[in-house]
Amino acid sequence: xxxxxxxxxxxxxxxxxxxxxxxxxxxxxxxxxxxxxxxxxxxxxxxxxxxxxxxxxxxxxxxxxxxxxxxxxxxxxxxxxxxxxxxxxxxxxxxxxxxxxxxxxxxxxxxxxxxxxxxxxxxxxxxxxxxxxxxxxxxxxxxxxxxxxxxxxxxxxxxxxxxxxxxxxxxxxxxxxxxxxxxxxxxxxxxxxxxxxxxxxxxxxxxxxxxxxxxxxxxxxxxxxxxxxxxxxxxxxxxxxxxxxxxxxxxxxxx
Amino acid sequence: xxxxxxxxxxxxxxxxxxxxxxxxxxxxxxxxxxxxxxxxxxxxxxxxxxxxxxxxxxxxxxxxxxxxxxxxxxxxxxxxxxxxxxxxxxxxxxxxxxxxxxxxxxxxxxxxxxxxxxxxxxxxxxxxxxxxxxxxxxxxxxxxxxxxxxxxxxxxxxxxxxxxxxxxxxxxxxxxxxxxxxxxxxxxxxxxxx
Numbered sequence: 001x002x003x004x005x006x007x008x009x010x011x012x013x014x015x016x017x018x019x020x021x022x023x024x025x026x027x028x029x030x031x032x033x034x035x036x037x038x039x040x041x042x043x044x045x046x047x048x049x050x051x052x053x054x055x056x057x058x059x060x061x062x063x064x065x066x067x068x069x070x071x072x073x074x075x076x077x078x079x080x081x082x083x084x085x086x087x088x089x090x091x092x093x094x095x096x097x098x099x100x101x102x103x104x105x106x107x108x109x110x111x112x113x114x115x116x117x118x119x120x121x122x123x124x125x126x127x128x129x130x131x132x133x134x135x136x137x138x139x140x141x142x143x144x145x146x147x148x149x150x151x152x153x154x155x156x157x158x159x160x161x162x163x164x165x166x167x168x169x170x171x172x173x174x175x176x177x178x179x180x181x182x183x184x185x186x187x188x189x190x191x192x193x194x195x196x197x198x199x200x201x202x203x204x205x206x207x208x209x210x211x212x213x214x215x216x217x218x219x220x221x222x223x224x225x226x227x228x229x230x231x232x233x234x235x236x237x238x239x240x241x242x243x244x245x246x247x248x249x250x251x252x253x254x255x
Numbered sequence: 256x257x258x259x260x261x262x263x264x265x266x267x268x269x270x271x272x273x274x275x276x277x278x279x280x281x282x283x284x285x286x287x288x289x290x291x292x293x294x295x296x297x298x299x300x301x302x303x304x305x306x307x308x309x310x311x312x313x314x315x316x317x318x319x320x321x322x323x324x325x326x327x328x329x330x331x332x333x334x335x336x337x338x339x340x341x342x343x344x345x346x347x348x349x350x351x352x353x354x355x356x357x358x359x360x361x362x363x364x365x366x367x368x369x370x371x372x373x374x375x376x377x378x379x380x381x382x383x384x385x386x387x388x389x390x391x392x393x394x395x396x397x398x399x400x401x402x403x404x405x406x407x408x409x410x411x412x413x414x415x416x417x418x419x420x421x422x423x424x425x426x427x428x429x430x431x432x433x434x435x436x437x438x439x440x441x442x443x444x445x446x447x448x449x
Binding site: 011013015017019021045049050053054055059061062065068069072073076077078079080082158159160161249250 | 281283285289292296298299300302304305310311312314315321322325326327328329335337339343346347348351353355356388390391392409411413414416417419428430431432434435437438439441442445447
């Protein structure tokens with residue numbers, strides 16, 4: 001029986017290399033892989049073969065992507081190399097779980113981005129608010145700072161179909177997001193950009209304030225649920241209770 | 256991807272070696288990262304676009320992947336395969352993660368008329384007329400129809416192998432063995448060596 005079971009696992013090497021296994025089966029195969037040199041070498045060969053398929057699909061990326069990628073790299077801290085002894089088996093064969101691949105990613109990116117958001121909060125709108133709103137503003141700023149400083153804070157950023165860039169910092173522990181944008185197309189007074197939590201249904205998360213010098217001041221929205229994405233649509237002034245247009249951007253968060 | 260690379264690109268020969276570029280990227284060399292971008296952005300974007308179809312999402316995931324390359328360059332281990340394979344493995348995984356993310360359905364609902372999944376023949380037809388693409392196409396042609404369909408549906412269209420089995424109306428075990436058998440034949444045809 002055991003022989004057949006192992007043979008059966010061997011046959012998964014191809015599907016594994018093409019990322020065609022789902023959760024449990026992938027984990028089972030990876031456990032097997034750690035003790036099977038023949039499989040490991042076969043998977044490597046298949047990965048190189050798949051890479052050839054990818055090369056054959058090469059296509060010109062949109063203009064401007066290079067600049068955005070290089071700019072993002074310039075403000076992103078790199079992860080240190082794995083040091084022998086510290087990671088042991090993990091170094092020999094990286095297990096492919098979303099958690100291990102992802103957990104540290106957003107956080108490293110965050111410090112610089114968070115600094116930018118705080119600067120935007122201070123320069124973009126808060127300081128020009130009138131005195132009687134200052135207390136509210138300070139409270140809101142503290143709430144924004146709390147999201148940015150949350151240990152599980154993550155950042156996602158994307159170009160929108162209305163031009164410009166949308167950025168969200170999200171914290172599941174705070175159940176909140178901070179959203180900001182730059183370079184969105186200006187809207188006529190009869191329209192407004194509305195923010196949404198996109199889960200099984202779309203839940204309103206607030207309206208974007210009018211942009212100043214092309215930037216919208218950070219919007220804080222509570223009510224983030226695990227699995228939500230964050231989207232923006234164009235709605236009639238005053239906003240809608242559910243989206244009436246296709247989102248100009250949808251930002252994906254990890255769980 | 257040793258022999259495949261050696262056999263396939265006059266163009267690649269004049270470019271700096273990607274493996275050593277990544278070593279420099281790991282040390283924070285922005286110039287080396289730009290060179291990596293120049294070599295890899297097209298295959299990374301093309302692959303992701305093939306899987307996701309949606310241009311905006313594809314651009315977003317491409318950016319994530321290239322940033323992951325920047326961040327994790329120090330984890331690249333040349334003993335385990337070429338730099339191009341490493342980068343493209345990250346790209347495919349990220350694209351698949353996006354396809355299978357739990358809220359993908361909710362998002363699809365919100366987006367207007369999502370395009371239909373890639374037709375198998377279309378993939379083979381649309382590959383670019385580069386030397387690599389020619390060679391890949393020729394080798395894909397050398398597979399049985401079931402092998403070719405299983406591999407392209409899984410890799411280019413991002414289906415899990417049970418989904419591929421359902422689409423092709425064949426048993427799970429059949430898809431498993433066709434994918435593996437097809438990859439072995441492709442690997443040998445492309446002259447991939449480790």
